Amino acid sequence: MLKPYKENIETIKNEIYLMGEEIVHANKISLSALKENDLSMLKDVNLSIKSLSVRANEIDNLIVKTLALYSPEARDLREMVSYLKVTNELLRAGTNSKSFVKTFKKSFNEELDRHTILEYAIPLLKASNNALETAVNLVKEENDKEVELGYKKVTVEESKTDDLYAMVEKNIFKLASENIELSKDYFEVLSSLRRLEKVADRAASISNLLVFAEVGGIIEQA
Template identity: 40%
Template structure:
């Protein structure tokens, strides 16, 4: 039979899982929106993530209440600290997805030639989606998850993401030189794509926190 503490932790875990699921779905929807240049789907992403900060705050409040009510032991304390940090990373990921959708909706409708970068952008976006899905899968199957394996898989996606972003950055900077009249638009596109790069960094942070919660050790996060 579950203790009151176990029930609290299970409730927190479910709320985090729900938050992750919404962000992963929104990120995939944003990818589809870009593929199809669909302004309606971009708006749907923003709507889906509209209250993400409030949801994150609610989870944090539950964690803090659990701290206060149960005076957790060392291992339990580790879980709560990891979850508190994790919520921050998840919310910031969701905010990044929301901003990306809004900005890419603008880019695809303002006449700037983004089609030439589309294959690379799709790969970049897919890696960020994959990283989130690995985390969600592990979180939903936490009792049987291989946390080290999940962390390695997310790291692979993050490494691919970095390489793809570096290529895109070079291509876009060349366009800024060649098409000076559109330089501001290209700079904005580059800033939007950086949201996908940061999403992968945050996925690595979340995977690291999950591993820390289960195994201890050190927390190593991207800044």
């Protein structure tokens, strides 16, 4: 493998990893805010979608440039195509994470049954971010078996988010029906929590793409 090509690959992987880590870090701050029941902590979530978009475009441009200059072979081509898709999935995960913070902070007021909501919202956010963090770490993993193991871990966490969202949805529907005057706020909270489930979906897509990059197979979109 040509040295410049290998250097470009390492740069691409590192930039994708850093992009993912930025989103994971933001979600960890959100998780701390929910655990402490202190929404003022959400002001520390400094996640700029514009900045993420610029970074994704820069990574994609480097990928396209590398493809044009070095004409990689089949496996390398598969890897590069996967990375092109991964940047888009990360951008979508970042957008959903940002949307969660914005909507939750706005709608989670003192009049709502906070305890009932947080009972499932906290583990939902934790599972969602575990899925994303595991997927992001796979970017730097080169062992095929470890990549496949990581993919399985992501799918387990993603499945948890489905179950947890279903439970919190049921509870919020009940609370909204019992407090019609607060139904708008309850449904906005539910909408924000839906974004966390979507982050886990994006993590599943990322891990699947990285399995495809390393061992081939079929790309499945969450």
